[in-house]
Amino acid sequence: MGVDAMSRRLIALLVVLALVALGTLGCESATSGATRLGQQLGLINEQQKGSIDRTTQAFRKSFHDLTEQEEYSLGRAVAAQIIARYGLYHEPSLTAYVNRVGKAVVVVSSRPEIYGGYHFAVLDSDEPNAFSAPGGFIFVTRGLLRIVPNEDALAGVLAHEVGHVAEKHGLAAINKDRLMDAFGILGREAGRTMQKENLVKLTDLYEGAVGDILKTVVEKGYGRSQEREADEDAVKFASAIGYQPKALLDFLTRLESTAKPGAPRLLSTHAPAAERKAWLEPIVSSLPAGTDPAPREQRFRLAMAKL
Amino acid sequence: MKRFFFPAALGVLALAFVSLLYAADVLSVQVQSTEVRSAPKFWAAPVATLAYGDRVTPNKQEGDWYQVTVGGKTGWIHKTAVTSRQVTLASGGSTVSTATSTDEVSLAGKGFNESVEKNYAQTRDVDFSQVDAMSKLTVSDAELKAFLEQGKLAEWGSTP
Numbered sequence: 001m002g003v004d005a006m007s008r009r010l011i012a013l014l015v016v017l018a019l020v021a022l023g024t025l026g027c028e029s030a031t032s033g034a035t036r037l038g039q040q041l042g043l044i045n046e047q048q049k050g051s052i053d054r055t056t057q058a059f060r061k062s063f064h065d066l067t068e069q070e071e072y073s074l075g076r077a078v079a080a081q082i083i084a085r086y087g088l089y090h091e092p093s094l095t096a097y098v099n100r101v102g103k104a105v106v107v108v109s110s111r112p113e114i115y116g117g118y119h120f121a122v123l124d125s126d127e128p129n130a131f132s133a134p135g136g137f138i139f140v141t142r143g144l145l146r147i148v149p150n151e152d153a154l155a156g157v158l159a160h161e162v163g164h165v166a167e168k169h170g171l172a173a174i175n176k177d178r179l180m181d182a183f184g185i186l187g188r189e190a191g192r193t194m195q196k197e198n199l200v201k202l203t204d205l206y207e208g209a210v211g212d213i214l215k216t217v218v219e220k221g222y223g224r225s226q227e228r229e230a231d232e233d234a235v236k237f238a239s240a241i242g243y244q245p246k247a248l249l250d251f252l253t254r255l256e257s258t259a260k261p262g263a264p265r266l267l268s269t270h271a272p273a274a275e276r277k278a279w280l281e282p283i284v285s286s287l288p289a290g291t292d293p294a295p296r297e298q299r300f301r302l303a304m305a306k307l
Numbered sequence: 308m309k310r311f312f313f314p315a316a317l318g319v320l321a322l323a324f325v326s327l328l329y330a331a332d333v334l335s336v337q338v339q340s341t342e343v344r345s346a347p348k349f350w351a352a353p354v355a356t357l358a359y360g361d362r363v364t365p366n367k368q369e370g371d372w373y374q375v376t377v378g379g380k381t382g383w384i385h386k387t388a389v390t391s392r393q394v395t396l397a398s399g400g401s402t403v404s405t406a407t408s409t410d411e412v413s414l415a416g417k418g419f420n421e422s423v424e425k426n427y428a429q430t431r432d433v434d435f436s437q438v439d440a441m442s443k444l445t446v447s448d449a450e451l452k453a454f455l456e457q458g459k460l461a462e463w464g465s466t467p
Contacts, residue, residue, distance in 0.1 A: 014318040068337045068390075069359075073424050079438045088437055095444065100454045103446040107349040113388035115338050115359075121441045137441065151458070194422065203426045210427075242460035291464035295457065 060183040063171040068115035071171060075135025076116075077210040078170070082123070082131055082139055082218065089124040089142050097303035098122060098158070101151060102138060105159040108240035110233065111166035118162065129267055131217050132161035134170040144267070145307055147258070149251060151296040155238045156248030160270075163233025169226045173216035174209045181205055221269035228271070228279050235284050244290030245283075252277050334373070334389035336361040342448075343382035347372035350452040350461075354382040363389065 060066075066074075089095075102120040106112055118136035128144040138161045140154075148154045164170060182205040185198050194202070216222060222230070235245035252273040259273075270276070342353035347369060355377040357363065363384070365373035372383045428435055446454075456463045 010315075010318075014315065067392075076435065076438050076442075077424065077427065077433065079441070080433050080435050083437045083441075084434065088441075099444055099446050100450065103451055104455060104458075104460060107451070111387050112349060113338050113341060113385050116442060117339070117445065119441050119444060121444075137438070199422060199426055202423050203430065206423050206427055207431060241455070242458075242464040291459050295459040299457070 060187065062176075063168060063174055063179060065183070066171055066179075071168070072115040072135035074174075074206070074209055074213065075133040075137050075170070077206070078133035078213045078217065079135075079137035079139075081210065081214050082133065082137075083121075085218065086123040086125045086139075086141070089122040091122065091306045094145075094303050094306040095120070095122055097299065098140065098145075098154075101155050102158045102162070104241050105155055105237045105243070106162055109159070109162050109166055109237045111162075114165070118165070120158065127268075129269060130157055130161050131269070132164045132170065133217065134165065134168065134213065136165050138162065138165070142307055145304060147254070148304075149254065150247060150293060151300040152238070152243045152247030152290065152293050153251040154300070155241075155243040156234050156245070156251065159237040160230045160234035160248075162237060163230035164222065164226070166233060167226070167229055169222050169230065170213045170217060172226075173222075174212045178205050178208045178212070182209070218269065221271075224271060224275075227276070231271075231276055231280055232283055235280060235287060239287040239290055242291040244293055245287045246289070247293075249277060249280055249284055252280070332364050334363050334365065334391055336363070336388060337390040337392075338388050341384055341388040343375060343377050343380065343384055345382055347383040347385075349385075350448055350455065351383070353448070354380040357384070357388075 098120045102118060106118045114136045116135060118138065120138045120140070122145065123131075123139050123141045125141040126143040127141055128147055129141050130144055131139045138158065140157065144157070145154075148157065182202060185194075185202050185205075188198075221227070231248075234248055238248065239245040255267065256273045256277075267273075336357045336359055338359065340356060340358050343355040343357060344351040345354050357377065363373075363375045363377065365375050366381070367374050368386075371386050373386060373389070374381060374383055427433065455461045459465050
């Protein structure tokens with residue numbers, strides 16, 4: 001007994017209704033599954049499947065809906081601007097060392113895989129600070145490395161920046177209207193060719209988005225709750241690979257004690273040291289204490305001698 | 308018409324549910340490249356390499372890792388390397404410099420990226436060469452393993 005024409009039409013109608021329902025809910029993976037299912041059942045053809053997938057792409061709502069590739073692209077541009085502003089400190093063995101410490105905390109982080117991988121570099125600036133761009137571009141200044149006392153503290157600093165990337169705090173800084181305009185153009189143009197006029201508009205929006213992120217990263221700093229999240233990630237990631245989580249706390253105490261009255265706050269784009277210690281102390285005491293740091297002393301000294 | 312409503316609604320829900328199940332199976336690689344590893348940790352030996360857009364169907368999940376079989380080899384990938392969203396690649400693609408004369412730019416299925424970035428770099432005079440150099444610096448599996456071992460971190464750790 002075969003499926004007659006009437007039943008096939010009814011099933012086709014139900015498929016369409018399901019697609020519309022799912023599409024409206026913004027459930028992209030479900031609709032792509034549905035279109036694939038529909039295709040397998042022979043109810044919709046390749047072309048129709050393509051159109052439906054492109055339409056649901058248009059229902060992107062927030063920075064969470066940016067793809068890994070898009071994040072990477074934005075992050076690269078932010079990184080280019082950071083490098084233009086501060087300059088890179090070109091010391092290969094120091095940079096290689098920072099990348100190794102960075103990788104050690106990345107692999108146990110909540111987001112070890114990222115489109116282009118995480119990359120670390122040293123900026124040629126005396127101002128102690130650390131910056132992260134979306135897509136995994138992380139920077140520390142020479143000024144910061146000069147005051148970091150050991151590898152475990154460096155791991156905490158880098159893990160804090162990895163935390164910002166993992167939680168997409170940089171992307172959250174993009175102006176919402178700007179992002180929605182970009183999603184609109186991308187949704188209409190998805191997959192094929194783009195009119196020059198839209199390329200110009202999209203480039204303006206891209207530049208604006210990069211500017212939004214840059215302003216937060218190097219000037220305003222992230223909000224308190226984001227800073228707290230990144231600090232929690234910092235000690236969790238660092239201790240997960242065996243670094244002593246208290247090293248970051250000790251470093252913050254050192255920052256407090258070396259602060260000169262009236263001088264601009266060290267690590268100015270981060271929360272004040274006292275506040276950070278307050279929210280870190282209970283977490284650090286709940287985490288594994290870390291392995292004996294002695295085996296890490298010599299390589300830290302050797303690397304920092306290149307500063 | 309009324310008597311069709313209830314079964315029709317059930318039909319829609321059933322189809323939606325089946326679609327979700329069908330979609331939940333297949334994952335797409337959302338990073339440039341990733342290794343399928345012999346064990347669920349980042350310094351375990353690779354058994355296969357996957358590229359952006361490759362599709363995998365996991366055998367099982369253990370914690371944050373999926374076990375997959377690629378080209379007959381079975382191994383592990385971290386969940387952050389893949390997405391249940393469909394990753395589409397389109398073939399072809401021209402650069403902005405050739406396309407401006409034809410008034411069209413092929414997106415090559417990459418959204419923002421290539422064309423917009425190129426246009427931005429050219430029209431705003433932004434230098435990407437140092438970011439490119441920064442991106443080329445990688446820490447190999449062997450380097451990572453040696454670094455962790457030397458520093459007595461991870462499984463090589465000793466308590467103070």
